[in-house]
Amino acid sequence: MTDWTRASALEMADAMRAGTVTSVELVQAHLARIEAVDGVDTPSHIHAFLHVDAQGALETAAAVDADRAAGVELPLLAGVPIAVKDLVVTQGIPTTAGSRILEGWVPPYDATLTTKLKAQRMPILGKTNMDEFAMGSSTEYSGYGATHNPWDLTRIPGGSGGGSAAAISAWEAPLAIGSDTGGSIRQPASVTGTVGVKPTYGGVSRYGAVALASSLDQLGPCGRTVADTAALHEVIGGHDPMDATSLDEPVPACLAAVRDGQENGLAGVRVGVIKELTGEGFQEGVRLRFTQSLDALRATGAEIVEVSCPSFEYALAAYYLILTSEASSNLAKFDSVRFGMRQERDTIEKTMLATRAEGFGDEVKRRIILGTYALSAGYYDAYYGSAQKVRTLVQRDFAAAFAQADVLVSPTTPTTPFPLGERVDDPLAMYLNDIATIPVNLAGIPAMSLPAGVAPEDGLPVGFQIIAPAHEDARLYRVGGALEKALMQSWGGPLMSQAPELEVAK
Amino acid sequence: MSTLSRADVARLAALARIDLSDEDLDRLSGQLAAIVDAVAAVAEVATDDVPATSHPIPMSNVHRADEVRASLTQDQVLAGAPQAEEGRFRVPRILGEEA
Numbered sequence: 001m002t003d004w005t006r007a008s009a010l011e012m013a014d015a016m017r018a019g020t021v022t023s024v025e026l027v028q029a030h031l032a033r034i035e036a037v038d039g040v041d042t043p044s045h046i047h048a049f050l051h052v053d054a055q056g057a058l059e060t061a062a063a064v065d066a067d068r069a070a071g072v073e074l075p076l077l078a079g080v081p082i083a084v085k086d087l088v089v090t091q092g093i094p095t096t097a098g099s100r101i102l103e104g105w106v107p108p109y110d111a112t113l114t115t116k117l118k119a120q121r122m123p124i125l126g127k128t129n130m131d132e133f134a135m136g137s138s139t140e141y142s143g144y145g146a147t148h149n150p151w152d153l154t155r156i157p158g159g160s161g162g163g164s165a166a167a168i169s170a171w172e173a174p175l176a177i178g179s180d181t182g183g184s185i186r187q188p189a190s191v192t193g194t195v196g197v198k199p200t201y202g203g204v205s206r207y208g209a210v211a212l213a214s215s216l217d218q219l220g221p222c223g224r225t226v227a228d229t230a231a232l233h234e235v236i237g238g239h240d241p242m243d244a245t246s247l248d249e250p251v252p253a254c255l256a257a258v259r260d261g262q263e264n265g266l267a268g269v270r271v272g273v274i275k276e277l278t279g280e281g282f283q284e285g286v287r288l289r290f291t292q293s294l295d296a297l298r299a300t301g302a303e304i305v306e307v308s309c310p311s312f313e314y315a316l317a318a319y320y321l322i323l324t325s326e327a328s329s330n331l332a333k334f335d336s337v338r339f340g341m342r343q344e345r346d347t348i349e350k351t352m353l354a355t356r357a358e359g360f361g362d363e364v365k366r367r368i369i370l371g372t373y374a375l376s377a378g379y380y381d382a383y384y385g386s387a388q389k390v391r392t393l394v395q396r397d398f399a400a401a402f403a404q405a406d407v408l409v410s411p412t413t414p415t416t417p418f419p420l421g422e423r424v425d426d427p428l429a430m431y432l433n434d435i436a437t438i439p440v441n442l443a444g445i446p447a448m449s450l451p452a453g454v455a456p457e458d459g460l461p462v463g464f465q466i467i468a469p470a471h472e473d474a475r476l477y478r479v480g481g482a483l484e485k486a487l488m489q490s491w492g493g494p495l496m497s498q499a500p501e502l503e504v505a506k
Numbered sequence: 507m508s509t510l511s512r513a514d515v516a517r518l519a520a521l522a523r524i525d526l527s528d529e530d531l532d533r534l535s536g537q538l539a540a541i542v543d544a545v546a547a548v549a550e551v552a553t554d555d556v557p558a559t560s561h562p563i564p565m566s567n568v569h570r571a572d573e574v575r576a577s578l579t580q581d582q583v584l585a586g587a588p589q590a591e592e593g594r595f596r597v598p599r600i601l602g603e604e605a
Contacts, residue, residue, distance in 0.1 A: 108582035317545040342588035357525035386552030444562020
């Protein structure tokens with residue numbers, strides 16, 4: 001009997017059209033997998049999901065199957081199950097953004113992204129774990145406990161979207177939704193051997209996404225293959241009048257770009273290696289797999305050049321000032337009045353003080369306080385104002401680099417996944433995870449992480465980052481499609497086939 | 507720029523409406539001072555001739571049609587509230603006894 005959880009999303013879609021499997025069977029297979037590996041009472045305890053909506057997913061699947069049997073024309077991914085990061089609101093399904101302050105909150109409306117998944121007729125398996133309000137790089141700052149990396153259960157799955165990445169890496173879902181403010185799609189993809197894309201800022205509507213830092217946040221697709229990720233990107237992208245920052249332009253032709261890269265290679269494509277994001281500070285096995293990926297790109301016809309982005313030295317500092325400033329404002333709405341937790345005291349002010357003390361975790365408190373400081377009178381110019389200038393310098397570096405290259409590349413993360421607990425009390429060490437992903441968010445441009453192999457020294461996944469100019473998301477998929485094909489030939493199959501088998505509940 | 511003191515953190519937390527215990531203050535103020543020292547580097551390169559960027563993709567005057575459309579009902583809006591009464595959010599009193 002075929003184990004459908006091991007198929008790609010596009011294979012599942014083809015099989016449903018061919019009549020060899022139904023959507024109900026696919027959803028049942030994934031729910032069984034979730035039951036076998038996700039819960040606290042299972043031997044693996046991946047903990048990718050905060051909430052599983054079995055009934056809703058099965059209902060959607062049954063309706064798709066009935067329509068297909070009746071000959072109704074259906075969208076490409078109709079019936080393919082998906083997991084959604086818990087900061088995207090879903091009507092009738094709890095949404096917490098990983099925070100205790102929103103425990104039990106059931107949104108009264110759907111995010112535009114949720115509406116698009118429903119229009120595509122995709123069964124939503126559930127909501128995935130994340131660092132509280134997407135603040136973190138390991139899911140250890142989740143209010144509900146960490147997610148475990150399916151490659152090594154003692155290690156971090158990345159963050160903030162560790163739940164989404166672990167779900168697809170543990171075969172609990174073929175596709176997932178993530179959000180990327182400083183690397184929260186790409187860094188988890190890197191450390192779990194999966195694919196994740198941060199679209200151009202404004203490429204996917206954020207209406208109904210719980211905001212972290214509004215000038216940086218972007219929703220995007222996660223999958224196990226570049227083609228699956230491309231298909232999902234096309235489903236969720238596009239203009240939305242409900243989001244004033246949404247780009248009013250056509251959805252990029254991602255899937256066609258993947259096919260182009262796979263079939264025609266990369267002759268004439270200039271690939272720029274960012275000098276500042278290689279070498280010192282990057283683990284040996286990460287550097288090795290990165291260099292081998294460059295060789296693979298060269299073999300498909302690409303030209304490799306070196307570019308320099310000197311302002312990146314200041315990107316991390318600027319990012320934390322901008323992010324915390326915007327977050328301190330966005331999170332003011334958790335005030336015990338309209339939704340979420342309340343710790344009742346005799347006045348509203350004391351109630352707010354107690355509610356936010358109880359409901360927020362340490363990292364959220366740190367960032368709100370830092371943002372409050374950066375925006376306060378007398379410090380605004382030195383901190384927030386300076387950070388915005390650094391943002392200009394980072395954008396100029398990218399503009400100069402893109403004059404020499406069509407896409408830019410780097411390792412996605414400096415290291416393979418580190419042990420859970422190692423950096424949880426050292427915020428500055430935790431922030432260094434995102435050193436290579438953060439500049440992209442400051443500039444609002446699109447980027448992808450895809451598997452580059454496993455590091456020989458620890459057998460854990462390494463990610464390869466591809467960066468394109470604004471609005472040129474399709475370039476990521478062309479280059480990613482060509483690189484994935486070349487690397488898979490050298491591995492003799494997808495990287496995920498090298499992942500250890502998880503122990504399952506009987 | 508000066509390092510953040512314990513008293514600064516206490517004042518900022520009050521402004522941000524987060525009650526911090528003495529242990530919280532001990533733990534967080536050391537971490538925050540280290541973070542502030544690390545991020546202060548931005549001022550080194552932020553010279554007067556560099557313009558600020560507030561938004562990554564420039565846009566201005568984004569409008570949509572000014573039309574009546576469906577919205578949440580009063581019951582839906584109040585359903586998530588910790589307390590509601592007579593179709594409104596119920597909150598503790600604004601002023602304390604001493605006011």
